[in-house]
Amino acid sequence: MSASPLIEIKDLRIRFHGDDGRATHAVDSVDLSVANGATLGLVGESGCGKSVTSLAIMGLLPKQSAEITGAIRFDGFDLLKTPDQTLRDLRGNRLAMIFQEPMTSLNPSFTIGDQIIETILRHRGGSRKSARQRAIELLRRVHIPSPERRIDEYPHKLSGGMRQRVMIAMALACDPRLLIADEPTTALDVTLQAQILELMRELKAASGAAIILITHDLGVVAEVCDEVAVMYAGEIVERAPVDELFSTPQHPYTVGLLGSIPRLDHRAEQLATIEGMVPNMAQPPAGCRFAARCPFVLDACTRAPPPLVEISPGHLSRCIRAPLELLVS
Amino acid sequence: MALLEVEGLVKHFVAERSLFGRALAHVKAVDGVSFSLEAGKTLALVGESGCGKSTVSRLVLRLIEPDAGAIRFEGRDLLSLDANTLRAFRREAQIIFQDPYASLNPRMTVGQILTEPLALHNLLPPAQRRERVAEILRLVGLEPRLERRYPHEFSGGQRQRIAIARALAVEPKLIICDEPVSALDVSIRSQILNLLRELQDRLGLAYIFVSHDLAVVKHIADHVAVMNLGQIVETAEADALFAAPSHPYSRALLSAIPVPKPRAKRSRIVLQGEIPSALNPPPGCRFHTRCPYVVDRCRSEMPQLVPDGTGHATACHRTSELPSSAAIVPSDGGFSPVLEKLVAAFSGGPEAVRGGGVSSLGTDPA
Numbered sequence: 001m002s003a004s005p006l007i008e009i010k011d012l013r014i015r016f017h018g019d020d021g022r023a024t025h026a027v028d029s030v031d032l033s034v035a036n037g038a039t040l041g042l043v044g045e046s047g048c049g050k051s052v053t054s055l056a057i058m059g060l061l062p063k064q065s066a067e068i069t070g071a072i073r074f075d076g077f078d079l080l081k082t083p084d085q086t087l088r089d090l091r092g093n094r095l096a097m098i099f100q101e102p103m104t105s106l107n108p109s110f111t112i113g114d115q116i117i118e119t120i121l122r123h124r125g126g127s128r129k130s131a132r133q134r135a136i137e138l139l140r141r142v143h144i145p146s147p148e149r150r151i152d153e154y155p156h157k158l159s160g161g162m163r164q165r166v167m168i169a170m171a172l173a174c175d176p177r178l179l180i181a182d183e184p185t186t187a188l189d190v191t192l193q194a195q196i197l198e199l200m201r202e203l204k205a206a207s208g209a210a211i212i213l214i215t216h217d218l219g220v221v222a223e224v225c226d227e228v229a230v231m232y233a234g235e236i237v238e239r240a241p242v243d244e245l246f247s248t249p250q251h252p253y254t255v256g257l258l259g260s261i262p263r264l265d266h267r268a269e270q271l272a273t274i275e276g277m278v279p280n281m282a283q284p285p286a287g288c289r290f291a292a293r294c295p296f297v298l299d300a301c302t303r304a305p306p307p308l309v310e311i312s313p314g315h316l317s318r319c320i321r322a323p324l325e326l327l328v329s
Numbered sequence: 330m331a332l333l334e335v336e337g338l339v340k341h342f343v344a345e346r347s348l349f350g351r352a353l354a355h356v357k358a359v360d361g362v363s364f365s366l367e368a369g370k371t372l373a374l375v376g377e378s379g380c381g382k383s384t385v386s387r388l389v390l391r392l393i394e395p396d397a398g399a400i401r402f403e404g405r406d407l408l409s410l411d412a413n414t415l416r417a418f419r420r421e422a423q424i425i426f427q428d429p430y431a432s433l434n435p436r437m438t439v440g441q442i443l444t445e446p447l448a449l450h451n452l453l454p455p456a457q458r459r460e461r462v463a464e465i466l467r468l469v470g471l472e473p474r475l476e477r478r479y480p481h482e483f484s485g486g487q488r489q490r491i492a493i494a495r496a497l498a499v500e501p502k503l504i505i506c507d508e509p510v511s512a513l514d515v516s517i518r519s520q521i522l523n524l525l526r527e528l529q530d531r532l533g534l535a536y537i538f539v540s541h542d543l544a545v546v547k548h549i550a551d552h553v554a555v556m557n558l559g560q561i562v563e564t565a566e567a568d569a570l571f572a573a574p575s576h577p578y579s580r581a582l583l584s585a586i587p588v589p590k591p592r593a594k595r596s597r598i599v600l601q602g603e604i605p606s607a608l609n610p611p612p613g614c615r616f617h618t619r620c621p622y623v624v625d626r627c628r629s630e631m632p633q634l635v636p637d638g639t640g641h642a643t644a645c646h647r648t649s650e651l652p653s654s655a656a657i658v659p660s661d662g663g664f665s666p667v668l669e670k671l672v673a674a675f676s677g678g679p680e681a682v683r684g685g686g687v688s689s690l691g692t693d694p695a
Binding site: 192246247274277 | 377378484514515516518519520522523526541543544545547548549571581582584585586587588589590591592593597599600602603604658659660661662663664665667668670671672673674675676677
């Protein structure tokens with residue numbers, strides 16, 4: 001990792017204030033950084049705070065109900081202190097995002113061309129004609145066949161895979177430095193998923209952009225990420241280079257996740273399961289948030305929140321029992 | 330005799346009508362599908378969205394009526410059943426849907442949801458039904474006291490358990506599982522897969538398992554049928570299919586499975602082009618527009634499913650000429666030695682770990 005990362009998140013905390021006056025701790029003390037040209041995977045199950053973190057980076061959380069503290073440094077800005085006007089200049093320009101639902105993230109009443117051209121004109125200016133030319137070029141780059149014709153079609157005419165490619169084309173319109181992809185392939189079939197992952201790899205190689213990939217699919221993570229951060233109940237519980245995460249995970253939750261996915265090469269009679277449920281984040285537990293579901297739990301785990309500790313270079317775990325291999329050797 | 334035999338099943342939906350109601354265009358959702366399923370076994374239907382796999386599963390239950398073909402359940406012709414005998418048949422075959430948030434009536438308690446099938450089929454005297462509800466809740470790993478709660482009080486995984494319990498209430502022989510774990514988180518997914526497997530062993534259930542997640546299919550299925558645009562293009566024992574997929578479409582599908590191993594060796598076949606519309610499927614082999622091995626014959630002549638000696642059947646003109654597919658399915662290499670031990674310890678609970686732990690922190694399934 002280079003000396004100065006492209007984006008650096010320090011002690012990010014997000015609380016949502018409900019109508020009943022109670023606060024939900026969605027994200028707690030998250031530290032992350034991504035270098036130029038690197039891909040970080042953000043992994044975890046529903047409600048762990050991975051999407052909320054990405055929305056905070058984009059400045060898309062509602063101001064009335066979300067209380068955000070910490071710092072998100074990107075390209076010389078602290079995004080949390082940046083005025084809206086400047087944020088609008090960054091979004092879609094140097095910061096771009098792809099959402100999970102290609103079916104609902106395009107405006108049905110404008111052609112895909114209009115939507116891509118709007119982005120280009122907003123950030124780059126120039127004539128409509130040259131913007132259209134660039135839009136066609138972008139559609140070609142994401143392998144949409146006959147882009148000169150497709151550019152004038154409405155989203156409903158396109159299949160799910162095509163729409164996701166349009167979303168990617170739109171995200172790439174202004175050559176972003178950072179691309180956040182929130183479950184970009186979850187709604188797609190494996191064959192399309194393969195195409196989209198291939199495309200993301202291609203584009204990263206060509207443009208050198210950094211990518212934050214949010215997913216619950218560890219297979220996808222293994223394919224495209226350099227580094228992985230595993231989130232549980234609003235906290236990062238493990239951070240590691242991708243190889244190490246899959247070979248020697250250092251947090252019990254990661255072990256549970258890896259054990260619960262069916263393998264192609266190994267027919268287990270029983271898959272590992274993680275018993276119990278995610279804690280109520282209106283009143284997070286005093287100690288380790290995973291303790292109630294953890295088979296490796298000690299009394300000490302429930303007393304104080306464990307810190308995120310470096311176990312080996314670049315490999316961090318929020319577990320007092322790490323390194324875990326000592327438990328089973 | 331097979332539990333279920335399906336022959337030449339056809340369903341065309343009308344996509345467009347003229348002013349006077351005459352059909353102008355048809356979606357050929359299912360076009361000549363045949364298979365059979367033994368008692369106690371699992372058949373998986375796989376394919377991309379729109380290939381007709383869910384339609385097949387609904388046709389088998391006569392939730393929608395086929396246009397042609399035969400469905401025999403324990404030798405009985407389902408299509409000739411009248412309304413009463415059809416209802417009686419539904420006791421033998423049940424279905425679990427993908428979305429456990431939409432498939433349970435929010436105004437009924439769990440107890441009512443599970444009693445309803447017992448009452449409909451008049452299975453037990455009312456006095457014994459509560460006892461039976463408690464029994465099936467225990468069977469799916471929920472506590473009987475939960476019967477007074479409403480669906481919104483449960484998590485997604487628990488709701489799917491309730492949906493499974495409802496299917497089990499009438500003691501069926503066949504359960505259709507239509508993407509039963511697709512809407513669930515990874516750790517919950519493994520609980521439901523384990524449960525389905527355990528119930529099959531214990532009760533001798535047969536499953537038709539509809540899924541687009543191929544690693545899950547490999548885990549749970551005995552037999553797999555690969556569908557493309559309303560037709561089965563390949564069918565085989567699961568192990569045989571994953572060892573060496575034969576049809577070019579199956580090869581592409583299986584080669585694309587993402588595996589949880591960084592830098593896994595793979596020879597991914599990325600299909601070019603779009604899935605053709607089922608409204609107007611291509612002539613000849615329906616895969617020919619995307620097939621890397623296409624020849625002229627494929628464009629005009631529809632290939633038939635031809636079995637080899639072992640029951641592995643493929644619908645492709647070029648089956649014998651295609652290159653070896655032995656290395657098509659990516660290898661995830663299983664667990665690393667350390668992970669293997671860690672997962673075993675994780676599943677074994679506190680006693681499996683050196684140094685021990687406290688067990689007083691019981692987990693609350695509710």
